[in-house]
Amino acid sequence: MMDITEIGKAAKAASLVLKTATTEAKNTALKEAAILLRVHKDEILEANKEDLDKAAALNLTAAQTDRLRLDPERIEAMASALDLIATLGDPVGKCISEWTAPSGLRIARVRVPMGVIGVIYESRPNVTSDAAALCLKSGNACILRPGSESFFSSRMIAKLLQQALRTAGLPEGAVQMIPTPDREAVGALLQLDQYVDVIVPRGGKSLIARVRQESKVPVLAHLDGNCHVYVDGAANLEMAKRVVLNAKMRRTGICGAAEKMLVDQACTATHLKPLVQMLLDAGCEVRGDDPTCKTDSRVVPAQDSDWSTEYLDSIIAVKVLQGVEEAIAHIERYGSHHTDSIVTNDLLAAQKFLTTVDSAIVLHNASTQFADGGEFGMGAEIGIATGRLHARGPVGLEELTTYKNVVYGNGHIRK
Numbered sequence: 001m002m003d004i005t006e007i008g009k010a011a012k013a014a015s016l017v018l019k020t021a022t023t024e025a026k027n028t029a030l031k032e033a034a035i036l037l038r039v040h041k042d043e044i045l046e047a048n049k050e051d052l053d054k055a056a057a058l059n060l061t062a063a064q065t066d067r068l069r070l071d072p073e074r075i076e077a078m079a080s081a082l083d084l085i086a087t088l089g090d091p092v093g094k095c096i097s098e099w100t101a102p103s104g105l106r107i108a109r110v111r112v113p114m115g116v117i118g119v120i121y122e123s124r125p126n127v128t129s130d131a132a133a134l135c136l137k138s139g140n141a142c143i144l145r146p147g148s149e150s151f152f153s154s155r156m157i158a159k160l161l162q163q164a165l166r167t168a169g170l171p172e173g174a175v176q177m178i179p180t181p182d183r184e185a186v187g188a189l190l191q192l193d194q195y196v197d198v199i200v201p202r203g204g205k206s207l208i209a210r211v212r213q214e215s216k217v218p219v220l221a222h223l224d225g226n227c228h229v230y231v232d233g234a235a236n237l238e239m240a241k242r243v244v245l246n247a248k249m250r251r252t253g254i255c256g257a258a259e260k261m262l263v264d265q266a267c268t269a270t271h272l273k274p275l276v277q278m279l280l281d282a283g284c285e286v287r288g289d290d291p292t293c294k295t296d297s298r299v300v301p302a303q304d305s306d307w308s309t310e311y312l313d314s315i316i317a318v319k320v321l322q323g324v325e326e327a328i329a330h331i332e333r334y335g336s337h338h339t340d341s342i343v344t345n346d347l348l349a350a351q352k353f354l355t356t357v358d359s360a361i362v363l364h365n366a367s368t369q370f371a372d373g374g375e376f377g378m379g380a381e382i383g384i385a386t387g388r389l390h391a392r393g394p395v396g397l398e399e400l401t402t403y404k405n406v407v408y409g410n411g412h413i414r415k
Contacts, residue, residue, distance in 0.1 A: 004188040007143055007176050008195030011116045014173035015141040019113045021170060023090040026137055029168035034082035036160040037129065041075050047156040048125065051149060058149055060123075063253030063312050067123040068150055078129045078157075085133045085379040091398045092139040106408040111401040113139030115197035118189050119382065120145045120211060122203035125153035130380040131200070132161050132175045138400040141174045143196065145189055147203065148181035155179070190215040200395065202383045205310065220395060222360070222386035224310040225255030226336040227368045230327040230353065231275065232344030233266030239365060240271060240343045241278055246367040247341065249282050253312045255384060256339050256361075256371030260307065261318045262327045263292075268320055279316060288318040307334040324349045328356050335359065337386040339371040360384060360392040 018026075037044065048070040055065050096109040117140050119131045128144055135142035146154035158177040165172055178185045190199065193216040201211040205224045212219055229247050231240045247258035261279075263272050273295040279286050280298050287302040288295075299318075306317040307330075321327050324342070331340050341363040342353040350364045361371050361384075371394070373381025378396030385391045391399035 004178065004185060004192060005195070007178065008116070008192045010173035011141040011143050011176055012195045014171040015113065015115045015139075017171050018136070018141055018174055019092070019115075019139045021139065023092075025168050025170055026090070026139075027086040029136060029164045029170055030082050030086040030133055032167045033129070033133070033161050033164035034079040034086075036164055037075055037079040037082070037157070040156075040160055041072060044075055044153065044156050044160075045070060045072075047152040050152040051125070055149065060149060061253075061313060064123050064149070066251070067253050068125070068153075070125060070153060074126065078126050081130060081374065081380045082133050084374075085137050085397075088137065088379050088397060090137065091401050096403055103412060103414070104410075105412055108406045108408075109403050110406050111398070112404050114400060114402055116141045116143065116195055117382075117400065118143045118145065118192070118196045118199045118217065120186060120189070120199065120201045120203070120207065122147035122207060123149055124202075125150045125157060127202060127382075128154040128157040128177070129161065131382045132158070134380055134382050134395075134397060134400055136165075136170075136174060138397045140400055142176070143189065144175070144177040145186060146177065151181045186210075187214060190217060193217045200383050220383070220385050220387070220391060220399075222255065222336065222338055222384050224336045225257070225338040225371075225384070226260065226308060226310045226334065227256060227258050227338055227371070228260045228262055228327075228331050228335060228340045229258045229368060230262040230321075230324070230331075230340070230342045231264060231267065231271055232324060232327075232342055232346060232349050232353075233264040234346035234349060235264075235267060235271065235343040236345060237267075237271050237274060241275060243341065243343050243365065243367050244275055245278060245282060247369055248279065248284055248316050249314065250367070250369050252314050254369070254372075255310075256368050257312065258341075258368045259309065259311050259316060260334075261316055262330060263318065263320050264324070264327070265320050265322050272318075272320065276318060283314055285315045286318055287315065289320060291320040292318040310336070324352055328353060331357055331359070338384060339363070339368045341366060341368050360386045361394075 094111045098108045121127045161175045162172045199217045288299045293299045339361040373394035381394040
């Protein structure tokens with residue numbers, strides 16, 4: 001296995017160049033990378049075919065295979081994201097706040113890059129491009145470690161990104177991919193605290209749990225996405241049907257997909273059966289409590305474990321509850337602090353839900369599938385953070401920076 005320490009050294013050296021790189025140079029690299037993705041589309045698809053050919057042997061689920069698969073439209077989306085990130089404001093050097101202390105010292109709080117970011121991810125080759133682009137624009141070097149299932153696709157994309165860096169006169173070491181699918185490489189990267197400043201894992205619960213347990217480097221992550229849609233008694237039925245169907249079935253394998261539907265007892269007579277039958281007819285397995293099971297013979301009785309399970313598949317668990325307060329309590333007990341939505345025309349109920357539910361993203365009358373940096377106008381995201389320190393929700397350009405306090409004096413001394 002290649003010496004991960006050498007990769008770390010190269011990334012650290014590149015980060016020292018990147019932190020003073022001009023916005024123009026970074027944008028040139030991003031635009032060139034977008035061009036290269038489009039020009040070399042066929043080679044990317046060929047590499048992706050190698051990965052897909054291995055999918056059956058790796059026992060990937062249908063959702064995992066969908067995340068892995070590239071097509072011309074998805075490659076164009078990757079290229080468009082690079083172009084968009086190039087248009088976004090550069091956070092590096094931005095003054096967050098400025099004030100004068102009682103001593104007369106003038107103090108400015110200024111955004112600066114974190115340094116070197118290690119990104120560990122599974123399945124999605126588009127993360128290679130998104131993560132590298134966000135790290136580059138925010139002045140950080142990155143070390144990418146894709147899962148074995150997306151190894152060939154990610155390697156091809158990383159190669160094109162490095163070519164774009166050369167064109168822009170920036171160091172290739174700014175974007176590096178660990179050139180082996182060996183699981184030991186993950187462990188080695190997690191110990192590289194001398195050169196790596198933060199780790200961002202994207203993947204299943206077991207991967208993220210391992211990273212949190214083993215890493216000597218600070219971790220920015222979410223554990224899982226057990227997302228809820230609560231249909232309040234004052235919800236419009238047609239709106240609820242649109243939101244729930246999209247939240248669950250648009251893409252079942254993403255962390256923002258709804259895994260639970262909670263229904264207010266006040267509207268079960270009018271809303272529960274149409275919502276359940278809509279999901280069943282769309283090909284979604286419904287696991288429900290007793291009232292839900294009575295709506296349709298196709299409903300499977302829910303087990304206690306269903307309320308805390310992230311399916312990442314065409315499965316949803318449904319429960320009837322008495323009002324918004326009980327829904328909030330259920331989400332607090334079983335949720336993962338990722339993304340939760342309320343559908344209602346009652347503004348007081350909506351405000352209570354939005355204020356009280358302790359999740360990184362809370363929505364009113366909108367699908368949980370909007371839990372995405374691109375949809376937030378951030379160009380892309382490197383992941384969703386559900387912790388309470390530094391960042392919550394989509395991690396974009398600003399979230400990949402920290403700050404320093406710059407102090408201006410005029411011969412000041414402290415008495």
